Amino acid sequence: MFIAFRFIAGAGSGLIQVCPVYSAELAPPHWRGFFVGMNGMLIATGYAFAAYMGLAFNSIKDNPEAQWRGPLGMAVLFPAFMLVILPFIPESPRWLLMKDNPDKAWVVVNDLHHAHTDAGHEFARREFYQIRKQIEMDRTLDNSWGHMFKKPSYRKRSLLAIGYAFLGESTAVLVITNYASILYKQLGYNSHQQICLQAGYHTVPILGNLVGALLIDRIGRRPLMLAGLGGCAVMLSIEAAIVATFTGEGKVHNTAGLNMGVAALYMFIFMYAIGVDVAGIVFFGEMFPNHIRGKGFSLTVATKALTDLVYLEAASTAFANIGWRFFLLFISITTVGFVVMWIYLPETKGLPLEEVAAIFGDQDEVMLYLKDIKVDHGSDKLEIHHFEDGNEIHRVATEAAPKPMTTLKDV
Structure with missing residues (x-):
């Protein structure tokens, strides 16, 4: 039953991914980054709320079923609220x-x-x-799936979208989110402290997304997207070094080093939020022309989901067998991806959606x-x-x- 309804919830979550595209099509060009970026901030707020509710219901010791039924029940309220406001949108x-x-x-x-x-x-x-x-x-114009990869300019957009979506998940963001308890346990924290730290971890992206949304129309998408990838690689490298140095049998206990391990995770998610999350979601929502925008954005959603599926299925086995070395995979992919995106990533700041095609070589498809x-x-x-x-x-x-x-x- 849980798996069946998880499938339904996942389908609904996937459909909600259309929100950035919708926001991009409603927003004026000079404020589009802010309005689309606010999607990320509100999603981060939802994650934080869920984490705090998990912490709250975990404190109910005399009713174990309430610990998991309560958070799931609260999750019904927000889709219901969305259904109520839909007629007014x-x-x-x-x-x-x-x-x-x-x-x-x-x-x-x-x-x-x-x-x-x-x-x-x-x-x-x-x-x-x-x-x-x-x-x-x-x-x-042809809006078929095949044409998105046959026409060079459309293929470039599709590959950029798929590539950056893959790199965003290759920062290990969901691996850290889903296996944070293992990391916090390695750093010496008990189960209650792990839940508290995870709630704090989910609070940081609210600030990161807000900062990114406020900056993106000023400094552009490209600098933030690159800063997000580079920052994640650096922070993940620090985390791997700390876990390798201060955790495990025979290692000298170092409180400051272990606390830095938590700080590195918090800085990791901040860099992800300010760059990959905000700037990436804005870029995905504006880079495709009107007649294939839905298909183009769906490529990013599918890429994210498939990439996460592979990493999360492998993570438990990887952590059990190679431990912190699993992070080296993500550090390597993100570093190489940073160089590739530095070369090929364009800037779309301030352009009307109808004019974005020109920077991808489709000047003949811009009417005015x-x-x-x-x-x-x-x-x-x-x-x-x-x-x-x-x-x-x-x-x-x-x-x-x-x-x-x-x-x-x-x-």
């Missing part, structure tokens, strides 16, 4: 346009992206026009650039300005811009 405007529903799409864009200082809703109108024109092209679209307030039309090397080449008046509306209530 707007649909992605890009999805609505793909489904021939421009009126509803404009309502969402206008309601979410107009500013109180912009009486004419100029940004929302320009952005909507760019999205609509891009969707017109995207609907004519947002900077080239202006609102002619005299005629209430949009104008397309073409620039080369900073000089305007020509200007073409286009169809009437969408009429500004104040809120959803005006529809």
Whole structure:
């Protein structure tokens, strides 16, 4: 029964992975990193809450069944809350346009992206026009699974997504999370202390994800993604050295060294959160064009799941037979991956989703650039300005811009 319902819960958890894509399609370009990055912070908050509830229910000594039934029962509350708020959440405007529903799409864009200082809703109108024109092209493009690997630029995106997703899990993040009790026991902590330390371990990513979300639109995705991989490799190396030096039979007890082992784990998850978690999830949600974004993001989810499955199945045997040397596998993979990503990882900061294709070599698939679209307030039309090397080449008046509306209530 437990395995069967775990399968259902896992399927639901997999479906929720669409949230970063949804957030990316709703957010304005200059704030997209923050809003998508907040997914990571809230997921980290959920992990921390679960850890603290595990600690709380573990303290119920007179009712052993409550120790595991209580946390599982509480897990029902949050999906129920999500079901309640779903009717009030707007649909992605890009999805609505793909489904021939421009009126509803404009309502969402206008309601979410107009500013109180912009009486004419100029940004929302320009952005909507760019999205609509891009969707017109995207609907004519091949969105098959095969085309994602046949076309060189799509293949590059797919391989980058798969590669970074694999590297993110190859930092040993879930191995440490699931086998933390073994590590803490090696460092000399009892079972109750292990649960307390694990609750603290899950608290650190809340801060890490928040810092990453606040920084990502300022310094970019690439620096954080690289810092995350490099930081994890360094901290895992420190952890392996401490376990090898201060734990095991015949080793001299060193309290400071053992405490540093815990600190290294905490710094590991902080670096993972600030780089791999926040920046990675933002990058995955924005690197693919509209017509294959869902497929592209699903590649990352599948890669993460398959990689974790292999590592977690092998971990118990590895720890039992080679102990801390198991970490050398992750250190090696992450280090090599850092070099590869340093060479190939592009920067997507501040670009509208419709323009990301250009940095992957698909300039011919970008219909319009947002900077080239202006609102002619005299005629209430949009104008397309073409620039080369900073000089305007020509200007073409286009169809009437969408009429500004104040809120959803005006529809």
